[in-house]
Amino acid sequence: MAATDSIILRGVKVHNLKGIDLDVPLNKLIVVTGVSGSGKSSLAFDTLYAEGQRRYIESLSSYARQFLERMDKPDADTIEGIPPAIAIQQKGAAKNPRSTVATVTEIFDFLRVLFARIGTVHCLQCGQPVLRDTIDGMIADLSKEPQGTRALVTFAWPRERNLASLKKDGFTRAVAAGAIVDLDAAVKRTGPLDILVDRITLGVDERDRLADSLEMGLKRGDGRVLVRTVHGPDEGGREFPFSEKLECKTCRVAADDPYPNLFSFNSPHGACPECHGFGDLAVVDEDKVVPDTSKSLEQGAVEPWTKPLSKGMQKELLAEARRRRIPTNVPFRDLRKEHQRFVFEGGDGYYGVKGFFDWLQSKKYKVQVRVLLSRYRKYVACPACAKTRLNARALSVRIKGLNIGEVVRMTVREASEFFDRLRLEPFERQVADKLVQEVRGRLKFLLEVGLDYIALDRMTFTLSGGEAQRINLAAALSASLVGTLFVLDEPSIGLHPRDNHRLVQILESLRDIGNTVVVVEHDSDIVRAAEYVIDMGPRAGEAGGEVVFSGPWPNFLRSKDSLTAQYVRGEKEIALPAARRSSKSYLEIRDAHKHNLKHIDVRIPLGIFTCVTGVSGSGKSTLLHDVLYQGFEGVADNGFGEIRGRDKVHKVIMVDQSPLSASPRSIPATYTKAMDGIRDLFSQTREAKLMGFRPGYFSFNTAGGRCEDCKGAGVQVVEMQFLSDVSLVCDACKGKRFKKDILEVRWNGRNIDEILGLSVTEACLFFAGRSEITKKLYPLVEVGLGYLKLGQPTTTLSGGELQRIKLAYHLVHEKWKRTLYLFDEPTIGLHPNDVAVLLRSFQKLVNEGHTVVVIEHNLDVVKSADHVIDLGPEGGEAGGRVVAQGTPERVAQSRVSITARYLKESLGRANGGQKAAQREKKTGLRGRAASRPSE
Structure with missing residues (x-):
């Protein structure tokens, strides 16, 4: 391959990569695959993206560089021919409450200009059109x-x-x-x-x-x-x-010409004056102020006034109550309504609870006051703007009878249909036709990535990782960039199998306009669409970091060394369970109507493995997280009628997609609490006792034994102003994080730094006989994470590794009987081989008497479940119903379930594979088709 046609990588040693050499072709659709922890993200993101982005940023002026995030230079001998890079990852979207789907995709910017140019102003008094x-x-x-x-x-x-x-x-x-x-x-x-x-x-x-x-x-x-x-x-x-001015013919009231900033909720020109453009108002939550209505005023019914600093308010309340003859010794719920109102709202010179919080509002520049305010507040839709975020002037401008707030309240599909029906007058066509085409184009991209059910005004921080990634993908397509390296992290996350072909078309479109597309992916449909495949492995962690295969798709299919190729060819297959469990005990959710759920009744069988399926936006996360989990925990009390059978479950645990920690100081040993036992062991050695070293001295997070030059980080960061910061190994501790005298303390011949350098599997062998440590580490081995180093920062772990380390934590620390485990797409980032390991962990939990319920699109997981609940039939308002339920075989026979067709195919392949394996076992033929009888 000519050098000009590829990105040349030589001697790449990022994380666990073993000095690999690789030529990555340009202007191709490339899939990077391999088992979890094999080095896929290290290659795609920490090498290709990091270097492409770093070089682009360093080509800018020093003034521009100060506003951009600086990337670390990858550890490599040579990287040549790399174009500017953009990463579209599975991380959740920004937490900014002003960021919405419409703003991220720039649809809102075009709508603002569109309404300013062809919108019809209406009179604020009579509502009639104001025309010039x-x-x-x-x-x-x-x-x-x-x-x-x-x-x-x-x-x-x-x-x-x-x-x-x-x-x-x-x-x-x-x-x-x-x-x-x-x-x-x-x-x-x-x-x-x-x-x-x-x-x-x-x-x-x-x-x-x-x-x-x-x-x-x-x-x-x-x-x-x-x-x-x-x-x-x-x-x-x-x-x-x-x-010739804008003026109401009826009221003779003049109006101003609309302009784009009038429709921005981030500008004082357009923002609602009540909620300041947020759409919600923070109000005192009376249920939090009086959480226990069985208490009387004397017993401290008003919870914030039971604190030591608020005793004066409690005394004033009791004095006012006695003066007005309000009973202070009866339960708050038994007080007359007007007496309860007086406690909250005050009157006749008494400030009441709300007056107290208004006073606190004036002191919110203090951190402790902001914390106190947040504890007793809730957010309600702003009554002034009806959650549109805009003022009355902005909402008085309409196109075809709709204001901009009503347009962005639509789902992507509804908005697409609205703009397809929109017919412009000749004058309007001259000034707005291009704007309408831009909006239609962006909506089309959102439809193609399977987000038809998402409302345009939905805040981005409420999106799942997969939804946020696909919105960013649609935005990238809309930008029509060329000559760019796009690096994507599992774009199929959250997508139903029926939507995969549309995702492939999007990726191909991105390539066809002149870009290089690198996708980290395990989904077989996406892998089959690749022109070029890079398979990392052969295993995970230190046993990985090598290129098992790199080359065109046809050659990949013939690869004998690639574990991934064996799964693609069907030689390896996740087997069906020997038998399906059944249950006679259920958790019943009655009248679930949160978000798009259509007042459904759902029975979740206990003591077995259940999978909740359905197309994107059908209501799966709403049912499991917003109704079942929050309802069981008492966080949510609306959106459903009741949950029956609570007494049959001792505890509910939600394992979601959120990161463990943003701190590089978080490591597997500390997260699983195994480090507590290790520190205790070291503190009990003869050397430690002589030196007076307590357990805390063997922690790099606290002063005492850690190296104070680098504060236990092992590296010192040197700021290079507008260039990337440089991380240098600490001169004092040589990267070992601890002081010299701490490192001289040994247990069984190893010091604390050497212990943290062990893999989990090695540590289990080294600490054999020390159950207080091994029982916390062994679950990591069970979920396939035995290759992780005890001291490896959790910030370097992949999405699949993060999911499994959380599962391991709960296996160690949750000893409740009859626990209900809820998982949200646990196979994110997992290779089929890792999925098999994860399924064994699920089956173990069920065998111990627990209940496992997962939201999943991965058909290997669905076919392995005892029970399937399929929601749909479509996403958004067209979803929210139970379409089919029962064993996988029963659901596969459904004529109305979209999942059924794909599940039926998967079950057919699995049954075929099992029968072939049985034939091979009988005939002794393995790894090849049975030969014909000899002639």
């Missing part, structure tokens, strides 16, 4: 009068202004009290003064003369002109008030 009159429109209105009608064209003139300029310009007559008089005579009269521009006979005089007279009237009348018609000497006439 044109000369052609004025003439058209006047032409409806009978031919020969006499008309007077006039404009209003304030009496306080001098008439001299009018006389100079040739105006000699005025209309006062309905009569035409000389200007000098008009001054002596009272009442409004209208200057006569011309006397016209409609339908007889030339059109140009009427147009000229109207233009003159508008010019001298400050944009307004009045035309009076006279039908005859004894007949009355009509008045036609015209204005």
